[in-house]
Amino acid sequence: MPGGWLLSMAELGNIILIGFMGSGKSSVGRLVARRTGLQFVDTDALVEKQEGKAIPEIFAEQGEEHFRYVERLMLEEIANEKRMVLATGGGIVLREDNRQSLRDIGFVVWLTANEDEIFRRVSRNTNRPLLQTADPRAAVKDLFSTRRELYEQTADCVIDSSGMPHRAVVDRIISRARQYFAA
Numbered sequence: 001m002p003g004g005w006l007l008s009m010a011e012l013g014n015i016i017l018i019g020f021m022g023s024g025k026s027s028v029g030r031l032v033a034r035r036t037g038l039q040f041v042d043t044d045a046l047v048e049k050q051e052g053k054a055i056p057e058i059f060a061e062q063g064e065e066h067f068r069y070v071e072r073l074m075l076e077e078i079a080n081e082k083r084m085v086l087a088t089g090g091g092i093v094l095r096e097d098n099r100q101s102l103r104d105i106g107f108v109v110w111l112t113a114n115e116d117e118i119f120r121r122v123s124r125n126t127n128r129p130l131l132q133t134a135d136p137r138a139a140v141k142d143l144f145s146t147r148r149e150l151y152e153q154t155a156d157c158v159i160d161s162s163g164m165p166h167r168a169v170v171d172r173i174i175s176r177a178r179q180y181f182a183a
C-alpha cells in the first residue's frame with residue numbers, strides 16, 4: 001500500500017457501517033479499514049468476546065434482551081475511539097440511545113441491498129438466531145420493513161451494494177467519507 005494513499009486518509013474520522021444482516025458490513029468494513037489505515041472494530045465480535053460465547057449461544061441462553069444490553073455496553077465502551085471503521089450488528093439501531101451514539105461517533109453509512117440479495121447472502125449460514133424460524137424469508141421481509149426507517153434516520157448516507165463488487169462499495173464509502181470529513 002503506497003504511503004501517500006494512507007497519508008491522504010489522515011483527515012478521516014470514524015466510519016460507521018449500519019444495515020441489515022447480510023448487507024456486507026463486516027467484510028466491506030474490514031476492506032475499508034485496510035485501505036484507509038483505520039482500525040477495524042465489530043460490535044458483534046466485541047459482544048462475543050465480552051460474553052465468552054457465540055451470538056447463537058447468547059440468544060439461546062440469555063435471550064435477545066441481554067444481547068441488546070451487552071451490545072449497548074460495547075458501544076459505550078468504544079465511543080471515544082477516534083479512527084476506526086465500526087461494523088455494527090443489524091439490530092443496533094433498535095435502541096434510540098444507540099442511534100444517537102452512532103451519529104455522535106462519526107460518519108454513518110447505511111449499507112443496503114435488495115431483499116432478494118440479502119436473503120441469498122443470509123441463507124449461506126445459520127449463525128443468525130433471528131432468522132432461525134420456519135419461514136426465514138418472511139422473517140427477513142418483516143424485520144427489513146420495520147427497520148428500514150431506523151437505518152434511514154440514523155445514516156448520513158446510503159449505499160446500495162446490490163450487484164456491486166466489494167471493491168466498488170469500498171471505493172464509494174471512502175469517497176463519501178472523505179467528502180464528509182472535508183466539509
Ligand code: S3P
Nearest residue numbers: 020021022044089090091128129
Ligand atoms: C442481528 C444481527 C446480527 C447480530 C445478531 C442480531 C439483528 O449481526 O448482531 O444476530 O438483530 O439484525 P449482523 O447484522 O452482522 O448479521
